[in-house]
Amino acid sequence: MSKFGELIDLNIPVLLDFYTEWNEASNAMHPVLRDVAAALGDKAKIIKIDVDKNAQLAEALRVKGLPTLMIYKGGEMKWRQNGEQDANTLIGLLQEYI
Template identity: 65%
Template sequence: MTKFGDLINVEIPVLIDFYAQWSEEEEEPTGVVLRDVVAALGDKAKVIKIDIQKNEILANALKVKGNPTFVIYKNGVMKWRQSGEQDANTLITLVQQYV
């Protein structure tokens, strides 16, 4: 299991999608958006999804209340945070500011 600090303490920007999937049938809507972000950014950034139901201690420590909540880290420092749906172009533009 990887420690959260190890995930965010890197030189490239890290976009994290904190999400919760409330039922097995429900498709997680940001999945398609994040695939587009990954395709556009390649190895210039890291994109990670963290299920807040399976990582309650981390979600509580970071005060994640909205679903989804997006956060950008670089060198272990939070650079941007927003709750609510985001489109791929917005996320790509935000992450590129820290490349």
């Protein structure tokens, strides 16, 4: 999990998307996250984390519903929500931390 610490300890906002391939709502977020990444470029980072492959991390962060979205900056969680979000909402949230 030390690698996780490196991922979230950035001076730009980091959006984490906890998902699984078999979850419909998770799959619906893929194009939304592509739009967010395209809109913000290198001002923010988006990281997708497959819960099936990272069960220990998901458990440690108490990820229950999918998708679970989190925003970190400087190693500190700033925002967290379960369920789908639209691109404009996520862009707005991330811009608060840029």
